[in-house]
Amino acid sequence: QSVLTQPPSVSAAPGQKVTISCSGSSSNIGNNYVSWYQQLPGTAPKLLIYDNNKRPSGIPDRFSGSKSGTSATLGITGLQTGDEADYYCGTWDSSLSGNWVFGGGTKLTVL
């Protein structure tokens, strides 16, 4: 059971928009930056969003991030079949001994 809660799956048609939620608590999302990762099948994860809403160079502006309170959201517009992947949120958790934590991951299907 992950400390951060993500929906197991989401789906949408090509060209549409989808959002993926990541719910936590004050010990993690509420007081720390959130980052998002895309993992295409059989490959290593790739950074999509850091510091809640910043995109690394090379990441298209179709990808966006936001945070409110103890929840964060990844948005993807203009969906493409190549966006089919697993998406993970992550942040620092300052409870107990302190750990980095990931959400359980969300499988995006582009119908």
Added chain:
Amino acid sequence: QVQLMQSGAEVKKPGASVKVSCKASGYTFTSYYIHWVRQAPGQGLEWMGIINPSGGSTNYAQKFQGRVTMTRDTSTSTVYMELSSLRSEDTAVYYCARGPGGGGGYWYFDLWGRGTLVTVSS
């Protein structure tokens, strides 16, 4: 180019240890932390710990304390992750990933290795 190159797949018996390497190139090795993240078959990502290549300080996830050791060799820009007392549940792909320094609240992973499959089987 900027990359993290990991060692090849390993097959180990229960109770043994495994040591995975991660060689950095294309950037200043001591300017970024290196994290280790693993992924069991069909499962999500799990953070194992971090090493600061500059001074060698480490911070391990509570789950792995006592079983994991992370070290670095600045002469070859290589980080090592050794996991001992292996059990079948340790079968996973192990990734090294680069991130900025500072406190945990500012971390993220902007460069990943391709992963090393470790299989634990009798």
